[in-house]
Amino acid sequence: MRRSRTHRSPEEDQEGGMATQGGARQHGSVVSMEAERRRGDRPRGLSLLRSGDGGFDPERVANGLGWFSIGLGLAGVLAPAKLTRIIGLKGRGVSKVVARVVGVRELAAGIGILTEPRPARWVWSRVVGDVMDLAVLGIGFTGRRVRRGRLALATVAVAGVTVVDAVCAQQLTSLTRVSAGSPDGRTLRARKRVIIDRPADALYRFWRDFSNMPRFMERVESVQTLDERRSHWRVKAPGGITLQWDSQVTDDRPNEVIAWRSLEGSPVQHSGVVRFEPARGGRGTVVTVDMEYTPPGGAVTAAAAKLMGLTPEQQLQEDLRRFKQLMETGEVARSESALSGAGRPPQTGEPRGGTR
Amino acid sequence: MKANCWLGKRRVEVQDVPDPKILNNRDAIVKITSTAICGSDLHLYNGFVPTMKSGDILGHEFMGEVVETGSAVKNLKAGDRVVVPFPIACGACAQCRRGLFSTCENTNPNAWMAEKLWGHSIAGVFGYSHMLGGYPGGQAEYARVPFADVGPIKIPAGIPDEKVLFLSDIYPTGYMGADMCNIQPGDTIAVWGAGPVGLFAMKSAQLLGAERVIAIDRFPYRLRLARERAGAEVINYEEADVYDVLLDMTAGRGPDACIDAVGLESHVFGPLYAYDRAKQAVGLESDRPYALRQAIMACRSGGTVSVIGVYGGFIDKFPMGAVMNRSLTIKTGQCHVQRYMKPLLERIEKGEIDPSFVITHRMRLDEAPRGFDMFTNKEDDCLKIVLTP
Numbered sequence: 001m002r003r004s005r006t007h008r009s010p011e012e013d014q015e016g017g018m019a020t021q022g023g024a025r026q027h028g029s030v031v032s033m034e035a036e037r038r039r040g041d042r043p044r045g046l047s048l049l050r051s052g053d054g055g056f057d058p059e060r061v062a063n064g065l066g067w068f069s070i071g072l073g074l075a076g077v078l079a080p081a082k083l084t085r086i087i088g089l090k091g092r093g094v095s096k097v098v099a100r101v102v103g104v105r106e107l108a109a110g111i112g113i114l115t116e117p118r119p120a121r122w123v124w125s126r127v128v129g130d131v132m133d134l135a136v137l138g139i140g141f142t143g144r145r146v147r148r149g150r151l152a153l154a155t156v157a158v159a160g161v162t163v164v165d166a167v168c169a170q171q172l173t174s175l176t177r178v179s180a181g182s183p184d185g186r187t188l189r190a191r192k193r194v195i196i197d198r199p200a201d202a203l204y205r206f207w208r209d210f211s212n213m214p215r216f217m218e219r220v221e222s223v224q225t226l227d228e229r230r231s232h233w234r235v236k237a238p239g240g241i242t243l244q245w246d247s248q249v250t251d252d253r254p255n256e257v258i259a260w261r262s263l264e265g266s267p268v269q270h271s272g273v274v275r276f277e278p279a280r281g282g283r284g285t286v287v288t289v290d291m292e293y294t295p296p297g298g299a300v301t302a303a304a305a306k307l308m309g310l311t312p313e314q315q316l317q318e319d320l321r322r323f324k325q326l327m328e329t330g331e332v333a334r335s336e337s338a339l340s341g342a343g344r345p346p347q348t349g350e351p352r353g354g355t356r
Numbered sequence: 357m358k359a360n361c362w363l364g365k366r367r368v369e370v371q372d373v374p375d376p377k378i379l380n381n382r383d384a385i386v387k388i389t390s391t392a393i394c395g396s397d398l399h400l401y402n403g404f405v406p407t408m409k410s411g412d413i414l415g416h417e418f419m420g421e422v423v424e425t426g427s428a429v430k431n432l433k434a435g436d437r438v439v440v441p442f443p444i445a446c447g448a449c450a451q452c453r454r455g456l457f458s459t460c461e462n463t464n465p466n467a468w469m470a471e472k473l474w475g476h477s478i479a480g481v482f483g484y485s486h487m488l489g490g491y492p493g494g495q496a497e498y499a500r501v502p503f504a505d506v507g508p509i510k511i512p513a514g515i516p517d518e519k520v521l522f523l524s525d526i527y528p529t530g531y532m533g534a535d536m537c538n539i540q541p542g543d544t545i546a547v548w549g550a551g552p553v554g555l556f557a558m559k560s561a562q563l564l565g566a567e568r569v570i571a572i573d574r575f576p577y578r579l580r581l582a583r584e585r586a587g588a589e590v591i592n593y594e595e596a597d598v599y600d601v602l603l604d605m606t607a608g609r610g611p612d613a614c615i616d617a618v619g620l621e622s623h624v625f626g627p628l629y630a631y632d633r634a635k636q637a638v639g640l641e642s643d644r645p646y647a648l649r650q651a652i653m654a655c656r657s658g659g660t661v662s663v664i665g666v667y668g669g670f671i672d673k674f675p676m677g678a679v680m681n682r683s684l685t686i687k688t689g690q691c692h693v694q695r696y697m698k699p700l701l702e703r704i705e706k707g708e709i710d711p712s713f714v715i716t717h718r719m720r721l722d723e724a725p726r727g728f729d730m731f732t733n734k735e736d737d738c739l740k741i742v743l744t745p
Contacts, residue, residue: 195450283450284450317468325462328449329447329448333463333480333489333502335489335492336376337412337486
């Protein structure tokens with residue numbers, strides 16, 4: 001979150017997060033920020049393999065593994081002979097060199113885990129290292145003057161650590177994946193920003209007429225205006241389903257902000273905020289959009305949606321690119337091979353360059 | 357209609373494809389009367405440009421007659437004769453309004469692809485990969501021209517196609533190469549590559565007041581043209597060490613500006629060529645930058661290295677130390693053709709230059725595959741091929 005925080009304007013901070021007002025949704029975003037902050041301020045000290053509330057906290061486990069790596073790494077680098085003897089190998093020749101190499105690798109992994117705010121890939125590097133170590137130990141059994149008892153113990157220990165590493169890495173990875181959304185993975189969330197060489201009022205006016213959405217939002221089929229504040233949305237979800245809901249404007253400051261959210265009981269919980277701010281140096285208008293979708297079916301649908309289509313960030317980026325094209329040139333740039341203009345490989349049935 | 361399609365590395369074929377249709381209000385459909393094969397088409401032909409798909413129509417140098425216009429195109433009507441610039445520019449975004457048309461922010465529907473490779477996208481380009489928009493090119497009977505109210509320039513009756521066709525790309529590109537050198541009276545300008553773009557760069561350098569122009573190439577027929585048609589002194593890099601000769605010619609100081617009109621498939625003799633070719637083959641380096649390296653090393657301290665040869669991705673052994681310590685300026689870019697078309701058309705009309713001097717071969721569109729093969733292998737002293745549908 002540290003990085004995103006620097007992008008937040010003071011105004012947003014006063015509002016306490018996304019400008020979606022009230023209800024469980026705002027609670028959701030607060031929780032997610034809480035989780036992010038916790039990750040950022042991860043305690044650097046040696047912590048045990050459990051979190052305060054007794055569950056498996058991958059962040060803390062990663063910390064523990066990081067320090068474990070440092071310890072093992074120092075041993076491997078400074079006392080390779082001793083280390084190899086402890087695990088039952090001869091403390092000489094090739095095994096000593098291998099111990100040094102392992103030591104360097106472990107130091108790198110340890111430093112990586114402890115210093116990176118998102119250590120998932122470093123923990124994965126430990127998993128790879130574990131597999132290598134198991135292979136080395138396996139080769140060790142074929143040696144003649146080895147102490148098989150010690151070697152077996154070492155193998156069991158490494159195998160155990162491998163399991164911890166793999167589980168931890170897997171959990172960290174899934175944590176990173178949903179960090180763009182809510183901590184439970186049910187909400188798809190995106191923020192993007194674009195600079196448009198038009199005055200804010202023109203952009204505001206176009207956006208405020210929600211029936212314009214389908215002209216630049218690829219997945220929005222239609223938006224029907226019901227009254228001053230309410231509108232009916234039809235949106236193509238990945239997989240060919242069309243979702244519909246009613247939405248209402250929750251904030252509307254001419255030429256500055258429009259916020260909207262789906263009504264209670266909608267199949268999809270959706271909200272969005274668009275802000276129009278003058279670009280510095282009189283260079284047009286900065287348009288910032290935050291969007292959230294919580295599709296029906298919970299985390300499974302959300303994950304499927306991401307797999308099948310673009311990530312929410314990519315989708316929003318492409319939509320905003322088209323918004324800019326429309327506002328600056330009056331049309332969306334189209335080529336025969338990229339008729340939809342979307343940022344993804346052409347899907348079945350779409351015109352593509354090769355078929356001309 | 358018939359169109360020359362890319363099918364794979366070193367494979368093009370003239371195929372029957374559907375006619376283009378107006379897709380947007382600012383489009384026009386042009387019936388092509390003349391089109392050309394560009395040296396940069398050879399980068400596509402030889403498979404150095406990513407995101408090409410089998411069936412893509414090639415060609416970004418073309419002109420013809422407007423046959424249909426979208427409702428928002430007010431400056432053109434059916435029957436107008438136009439030359440179409442190769443970058444597609446909207447004319448409205450901040451980049452276009454700065455005159456940087458080839459970096460238009462709005463005309464590449466596949467901008468995300470270019471962003472992955474280059475950090476930011478540039479304008480869409482006709483017939484030049486999906487990364488640059490996937491727009492069908494102009495080696496065809498017809499082409500759809502987006503933002504037709506911005507790019508195409510009307511050509512008065514009475515000027516033959518061959519004199520103005522190259523306003524679409526190579527003449528402005530060469531001119532921009534010289535323009536970027538900020539030529540001062542007395543300057544010596546060295547140009548790597550005596551292909552059509554290099555020749556136009558030499559010619560333009562002279563028009564812009566250069567004292568001396570030096571051409572570097574290895575094909576005698578190209579060097580002869582450089583000498584005869586562009587008034588250049590020449591160096592054949594197969595016969596002499598370019599750096600030594602350039603320094604000798606300039607009494608040790610080096611050319612005031614160096615123009616790289618070669619780009620990513622340059623050649624050099626010796627082990628360095630094998631080294632870079634091998635890296636290119638296994639994907640460790642996408643472009644071979646000998647001409648650029650030489651240009652940097654030879655350039656006078658404080659001088660300008662102007663790069664108009666096309667590069668696609670990454671190079672290595674880039675002599676940044678020379679650039680930094682010797683106060684060199686590197687200027688480069690895909691040509692902002694829209695900026696140059698009108699003044700250069702005036703030069704043609706005034707008879708200061710007749711760009712058709714680069715044409716060596718004229719063929720029917722059907723013969724495009726033979727043309728590509730010939731141009732790649734520099735057979736029959738091939739320099740520039742013009743195709744007529």
